[in-house]
Amino acid sequence: MPKKGNRKRLKFKAGDVCSESVTVADYADADPALVKSGRLKKAVANAVEKEVQLLRGLEASQGAVEEVLSSAASANADALDSSDEPDPDEEGGGEVKVACKKKNKRRKESTENSIGEDYPVDIWLMLSSYIRPEDVCKFALICRHAWTVTCTAAFWTRLYRRHYRVDVELPCHLKPRSIDRMRCLRASVIRSLFHLYEPFSSRVSNIPALPESTPTTMLNSKCLLFWVKKVSGTRQEPLWEFYFKLMKPQGHSKNGCAKSLRSPKQYEDVHLNPDSDCYVLQVTTLNFIFIHVVMGMTLAQFKINVSTDMRHHRVRLLFQDSPLHRGKKRADLGGTQVVLDPVHSVKLMDWWHPQYPSLPHT
Template sequence: MTSSFKVKSSRNWGTKNDFSIYDFADAKTTNKVARLPKCNKLLVDGANENELDPLEDDAGQSLTRASPSDGTSDETTEIGNIPYADYVIDIWYLISEHVRPEDVCRFALICRKTYTVVQSAKFWQHIYQKHYDSSVELPRRLQPDCMSLLRGLRACTIRSLFYTYPPFVHRISTAALTNPHRITGRQLLFSWYCKNKTGWNYCFKLKARLIPGSRAARSSKMQQLKQSLDYLQDSYMNFEEGCQILIITTDSLHTLPQYHEQLYVGSLTQTLDQGMRNYKVRLQMVNYCRRVVDELVFVPVRQLRVLDWWVPEYGRVDPTIEQQAVVDIVGDSMNDTVWDDL
């Protein structure tokens, strides 16, 4: 009587035996055919356009292999016996003039020189001028005469694109209603309420913690310290970085408590009430120890929205935006810091 059994293959498919792109594109022979493991696939794509900055380019800081930033001519260099072309940064500036706004992140991830181009004021000024539409009414800070200021140029350009760039304008209608639970863990800055035509709007301004060492975190620290005049030339300045506004529209009037400590959003749940006819929203507030401090219940709820800082309605809802914009325009105009003079 014979028995059959399976012999486990001793071939190791560890990391050291993984295939790279050079086994295919630059292979000297044509018999190297294999399937790449899924863990080796690099998917350079926006994860969620509603949760991330639409033009986020801080990922360029994670580049580990890139061409040297110096050099005045094109040359072929080798890293680990792998040849690549090192182009001068002027060529990347010319290419950047044809980059679409939704492809800024992909362009910044090419190499360190493209990441440097994306950080420049010239790059953001060109995007603004390319997509500016005089027939569209823009806020005072986004007008052409105010866009010559360096301070906050990137954030203002992104905001203007949601007024003038059609793909971004069409994205607004669905972005405000997508995944309201993404506000969990954000810090509560302040809250207010206002009357609308049929009910009441309860607004909560929230802010996410900036990643330490990121470009946005360094810019925020520079604006707070103001140790030199460099903060006036910081095109990445954005006081609203990581901020969102939660808007709960209801028919009944509620009293918003005044908190005297730093609170965070512990959870947000949206269910049906006991009559199964209206929505009920439960907002739980916690302190830094994750201890529940308060719980707000709104019923009946007609609409639940989350506005990111680049959405046009965000500036109209937040009462502090226009005041801050006037202060920035007056202050920067007195220092006369424009990007053409650099």
């Protein structure tokens, strides 16, 4: 084995090429102190390959040249893998590692900063004028500036004016003179789109009045408000509508992702929506039924079955003081029971539904 510091460089002339010119020993005897794992460095491998290229025209040594070329190519590939790695046996190897890490970090940061373009908010606000209502979420997910635009009052005001039609009858709280205010602007515009925008209004008509999963999803909902309204029936007989404003239980809200992103402080009033996690259960009966006050209580049971006259429905609601914890069975603690019979219709409405009552007296 050669001493440390001695570099072996393979040099030979064209007339000396034979099967013994380049052997395995030339690679095995390479100084491991110079190259990691005893491999030839990139410069030595390139020198071998360059000299072999000069010998490709010799016919007598064609077989030896091909052998040398294959050996040099494999050595060159190994050298490429190991040339940038510092030798742990050399002094200052730790410093080389730190320097390489810092260099790679700077290269990565420069690469990340060079990808894409940063456009001002004004351009995103201009582009938002061409966004369809159903694509607002996709537009807000493009970048932070696009999301900031969807938080502004100008975005929601333009969206409302773009789809407003005079021939459509709107509730008083959704008319243009009421949309001018900043408070709850986003919620008001979304509600108005279910009256003005055809794709949204047709979507509501396809929603069943009472989905099949309602009895399960309504459990543990808290009753925030309760009121009764008298309406005229089709046979000149009055009907009574019982409204239960319920708050969705934790874990069933669809606004979890939206809540994780807090809107800018100057636009908090725009995104304010007290009914964001609420829905209203409307039960229409043929006559007035006296029930106990259930505000502040939790819905523990909801059942719909056939009425005693076999022509209508019967609704049974059970309210309790405390909610049911997940994974535990509810003990029979009684509670307040509400029985509505006979029932003409049952409807469950989210806060954006066109028939969602905004105030108890409406």
